[in-house]
Amino acid sequence: MFTYYLRLAWISIFRHWGLSLLMISAIGLGIGAAMTTITVNYLMSANPIPHKSEQLFYVQLDSWDINDPFDEGINPPDQLTYTDSTNLMKANKAFRQNVQAQAYGVIEPEDADLLPISVTARANSADFFAMFDVPFIYGSVWSKQSDINKEQVIVLSKKINDQIFGGENSVGKTIKFDNNVFKIVGVIDHWQPKPRFYDITTGAFNESEDIFVPFSLIAEEKIRRSGNTNCWKPSGDGMAAFLAGECIWTQFWVELRSEQEKQDYMTFLNAYVEEQKQYGRFQRPLDNRLSNVMQWLEKQEVVADDARMMMAMSLMFLSVCLLNTIGLLLAKFLGKAPEIGLRQALGASKATLFTQYIIESACIGLAGGILGLGLSFLGLIGIENLYGDYMQGLATLNITMMTLAIALALICTVIAGLYPTWRACNISPAQQLKSQ
Amino acid sequence: MLVMKNINKVFQTADIQTHALRGFNLTVNEGDFVSVTGPSGSGKTTFLNIAGLLETYTNGEFTLDGENIGKLNDNGRSRMRNHKIGFIFQSFNLIPDLNLFDNVDVPLRYRGFNAKERKRRIEENLERVGLASRMKHLPSQLSGGQQQRVAIARALATGPRFLLADEPTGNLDSEMAQAVMSLLEDINKQGTTIIMVTHDAQLAQRSPRTIQVMDGRVSEVDLHLTAANQQAIA
Numbered sequence: 001m002f003t004y005y006l007r008l009a010w011i012s013i014f015r016h017w018g019l020s021l022l023m024i025s026a027i028g029l030g031i032g033a034a035m036t037t038i039t040v041n042y043l044m045s046a047n048p049i050p051h052k053s054e055q056l057f058y059v060q061l062d063s064w065d066i067n068d069p070f071d072e073g074i075n076p077p078d079q080l081t082y083t084d085s086t087n088l089m090k091a092n093k094a095f096r097q098n099v100q101a102q103a104y105g106v107i108e109p110e111d112a113d114l115l116p117i118s119v120t121a122r123a124n125s126a127d128f129f130a131m132f133d134v135p136f137i138y139g140s141v142w143s144k145q146s147d148i149n150k151e152q153v154i155v156l157s158k159k160i161n162d163q164i165f166g167g168e169n170s171v172g173k174t175i176k177f178d179n180n181v182f183k184i185v186g187v188i189d190h191w192q193p194k195p196r197f198y199d200i201t202t203g204a205f206n207e208s209e210d211i212f213v214p215f216s217l218i219a220e221e222k223i224r225r226s227g228n229t230n231c232w233k234p235s236g237d238g239m240a241a242f243l244a245g246e247c248i249w250t251q252f253w254v255e256l257r258s259e260q261e262k263q264d265y266m267t268f269l270n271a272y273v274e275e276q277k278q279y280g281r282f283q284r285p286l287d288n289r290l291s292n293v294m295q296w297l298e299k300q301e302v303v304a305d306d307a308r309m310m311m312a313m314s315l316m317f318l319s320v321c322l323l324n325t326i327g328l329l330l331a332k333f334l335g336k337a338p339e340i341g342l343r344q345a346l347g348a349s350k351a352t353l354f355t356q357y358i359i360e361s362a363c364i365g366l367a368g369g370i371l372g373l374g375l376s377f378l379g380l381i382g383i384e385n386l387y388g389d390y391m392q393g394l395a396t397l398n399i400t401m402m403t404l405a406i407a408l409a410l411i412c413t414v415i416a417g418l419y420p421t422w423r424a425c426n427i428s429p430a431q432q433l434k435s436q
Numbered sequence: 437m438l439v440m441k442n443i444n445k446v447f448q449t450a451d452i453q454t455h456a457l458r459g460f461n462l463t464v465n466e467g468d469f470v471s472v473t474g475p476s477g478s479g480k481t482t483f484l485n486i487a488g489l490l491e492t493y494t495n496g497e498f499t500l501d502g503e504n505i506g507k508l509n510d511n512g513r514s515r516m517r518n519h520k521i522g523f524i525f526q527s528f529n530l531i532p533d534l535n536l537f538d539n540v541d542v543p544l545r546y547r548g549f550n551a552k553e554r555k556r557r558i559e560e561n562l563e564r565v566g567l568a569s570r571m572k573h574l575p576s577q578l579s580g581g582q583q584q585r586v587a588i589a590r591a592l593a594t595g596p597r598f599l600l601a602d603e604p605t606g607n608l609d610s611e612m613a614q615a616v617m618s619l620l621e622d623i624n625k626q627g628t629t630i631i632m633v634t635h636d637a638q639l640a641q642r643s644p645r646t647i648q649v650m651d652g653r654v655s656e657v658d659l660h661l662t663a664a665n666q667q668a669i670a
Contacts, residue, residue: 004545015533342529345490346590347518347546349511430485433525433602 001352002359009360013367016332020364023328027368027409030321032375035405037311039380039397044205044303048193049133052255053293056131057262059088059252060291061273065232066283075299076287078201079228079248082219084276089125093268094254095261096131099215100124101250102202102227105178107211109164119160119177119210122199123218123225129155129188131255132198137161139171139186146185147214152222154182155212161187180222182213197293199251200300201228215250219243246281254290266290318412325416329364333357333424340424341432350425357421358414365413369406373397376405438464438487438598438629443496445482445652456482458652460496464631466597469624471640472633474649480633481602483649487631488521488600489513501597518546522591522628526603528583530575530590536562537571540590547594561589565619581612588619592628599623601632605639617642 013020047053061084062069062076070077080088085099103121128134129141138161142153154175161170170184195204217223221239227249235245256262269288276282291299333340340353348356376397397405445457456479464470474480485491486498489505498505501520508516522543523529530539537558544554562568565585567578575583584604591599601620605613617639624630632643640646648655 001545011533338529339531342531343542343546344514345488345517345523345529346543347514347594349514351511352514352546428491430481430490433490433523433529 001355005356005359006363008356009363012336012360013363019328019332020367023325023332023364024367024371026321026324026328027365027413028371028375030318030412031369031372031405031409032379033314034311034318034408035372035376035397035401036379036383037307037314038404039376039401040307040383041303041311042401043194043396044307045297046194047294048195048197049293052133055255055257056293057254057256057265057290058293058296059254059269060287060289061269061282062284062287063246063248063276063282064284068232069284070230070232076289077230077248078300079230080250080252081246081248082243082250085250085252087272088252088269091268091272094265095257096127096255098125098128098131098253099250100128100199100253101215101218101225102199102209103213103218103223104226105224107160107164108176108179110176111164114164117160117163117210120207121177121211121213121223122209123213123215123223125215127255128198128212128253129186131253132193134191135189137187137189138169139184142185142214147216150214150216150220150222152180152182152217153185153214155186155188156184157188157208157210158190160210177211177213178223188212195297195302197297198253199227200297200302201251202226204297204300204302225249256290262290322412322416325364325413326419329361329417329420330423333420334427336424337427338432340427341429344429345433353425354421357424358417361413361417361421362410365410365417366406368413369409372409373402373405376401437466437499437501438462438631439497439499440483440487441497443486443498444494445479445486445491446494456652457486457493460649460652460654462647462654464629466629467624467627468645469621469630469643470632471643471646472631472649473635473637473640473646478649479652480649482652483654484600484602484631484633487598488523489517514546518543518594520597522594522596522599524584524587524591524599524601524604526606528575528580528587528607530583530586532575535572535574536567536578536586536589539575539586540593543590543594557593558589561593562586564592565589579612581608581615584608584612584616585619588616588623592623597629599628599630601630601634603634604632605634605636613639 049056059080060076060078061080063081063084064070064077089097089099101123103123105119105121107117107119109117126141126144126147137158141155142151146153154177156170161167164175170187173184174181175184192208196206196208213223218225219239229247229249231245231247233246235242235247254265256265266288270286273282273286273288343353380397440460440462443457443460444455447454447456460483472480472483482491486493500516503516505513531542540558540561541554544557549557559568562571565588567582567585567589570578575586578586604620605616608616613636620630620632621642634640
């Protein structure tokens with residue numbers, strides 16, 4: 001009977017194409033608007049590293065001014081000072097640990113035909129790659145000893161390796177970056193976590209960096225750092241004074257494999273801060289935090305308020321579209337009252353008719369869902385154009401979202417069709433047949 | 437066999453109670469051809485709707501083929517209609533969006549026949565009413581008489597024991613009406629019980645048994661005798 005119902009639905013939709021088109025358009029518009037905003041919210045709030053997001057922890061220490069707390073005292077500072085980061089690195093208390101900051105510079109290719117390339121860089125520890133599961137095409141990460149020895153080693157992104165070396169294995173070759181020669185130790189594959197959780201302070205949805213170099217080279221001024229810097233008291237002149245000052249500009253991640261390791265690390269952090277208090281630092285009450293990836297994204301409000309607002313508004317719009325669909329379905333099904341009466345006379349039970357008309361509603365919903373998918377694509381392109389780089393890479397509908405769009409359209413339309421179908425199935429057949 | 441004992445039907449609105457049937461008693465035996473006559477508003481159609489399980493009755497006792505109708509739920513009544521009753525209406529009631537083949541197919545689908553059996557029955561019954569060559573036509577492409585013949589084919593397709601006809605010739609000219617009546621007589625001769633509501637005394641005369649409904653009650657009339665008397669007087 002299912003195929004029979006489908007055929008009847010097709011005939012009904014086709015014969016009453018004007019009304020059907022109105023309903024499909026209403027559902028399509030509602031689904032299109034809803035899916036556009038749901039997709040943006042979904043991708044913004046997605047877990048970028050689901051298999052180990054609960055083992056990676058962002059470290060926060062409250063080193064701020066006792067008289068003027070950071071974030072009005074709600075949260076400790078969102079980055080660490082160079083002093084604290086390097087101290088934590090030296091302590092080496094976590095299974096893996098990574099200190100990092102954003103950097104930039106210019107690569108000068110050996111090939112005279114190639115122009116210098118301005119690149120974004122990440123200054124980080126060796127553990128960065130293993131902690132965040134960065135995939136390598138060629139070579140591998142530099143050693144921890146390279147960090148300590150401040151060796152001029154570099155890992156290239158696939159994009160830069162393609163650009164300069166035509167995609168060939170460049171490991172072992174050298175490259176000139178900001179007038180310093182670096183030895184290439186690895187080339188990573190395309191890697192773009194969404195959100196870019198490892199450094200939210202410089203943009204949760206920016207592209208991942210072009211090159212990766214040891215963090216220790218910042219102190220040597222072999223690379224130029226960038227990103228956000230906040231200071232609560234002035235530092236002296238020169239790099240050494242800046243590094244020793246109370247400016248926060250480094251991010252610190254640790255990998256802790258169990259609850260016990262997390263507790264131990266927190267104990268260590270508390271002890272570290274107590275020790276620093278002896279030197280006149282950390283005058284505020286103890287407020288050390290370890291946030292796993294999803295907690296950190298939540299704290300940093302990666303999903304923007306206006307995105308949430310847009311989603312709420314689009315869902316309200318979908319509700320309005322569905323209310324219209326209910327009205328149109330009611331008109332259509334009640335218009336079929338004589339046919340419904342006749343079908344009852346010929347042996348259709350109320351349950352049978354209910355199934356038939358719900359399937360017709362679902363077919364309209366399916367068509368509306370497909371239209372909505374098309375409109376979602378357009379909506380996402382519109383949002384990408386509106387927001388520019390901030391939304392780069394988020395304006396895509398993956399299989400999950402496409403399935404959700406169709407499922408949402410089907411469920412909404414079936415729900416919208418319940419009342420009209422119920423009304424239609426409860427008409428008196430005798431009355432309808434007589435009134436013909 | 438159709439047996440109605442002391443059937444009452446009351447239509448209730450906020451202020452008014454209308455007694456459509458009052459103590460209605462009737463027995464129709466297998467193979468009967470019964471014409472039901474009576475003035476407008478006498479309760480003929482209400483009786484036919486109750487007999488066809490399209491409407492419930494207020495109280496009384498109604499059995500169809502030994503089954504107590506009062507105890508059936510919606511599914512049971514639908515199954516009974518589909519298996520045992522065929523309907524013919526004054527305004528044909530074909531589904532305008534479906535062609536003749538699909539119109540006759542409707543009750544067969546609810547019966548659950550397979551495709552081959554459905555096709556056989558559709559072709560056989562459309563052949564029987566002389567419309568086998570027009571299976572793919574829409575109802576709107578047929579004359580009134582042809583549409584009524586399709587409705588008869590549809591009513592017969594499931595092989596019902598009872599055929600209920602409500603003014604089956606009401607929308608037809610006299611020539612078409614006679615043709616449809618002849619078709620019904622043929623069907624009756626093959627064993628189908630027919631109950632026909634009609635205003636047309638001439639058509640009613642052609643059926644072996646006629647009952648008159650007046651004020652919701654039934655009174656048996658032998659129109660053949662009356663007609664014979666009239667001829668003798670003339």
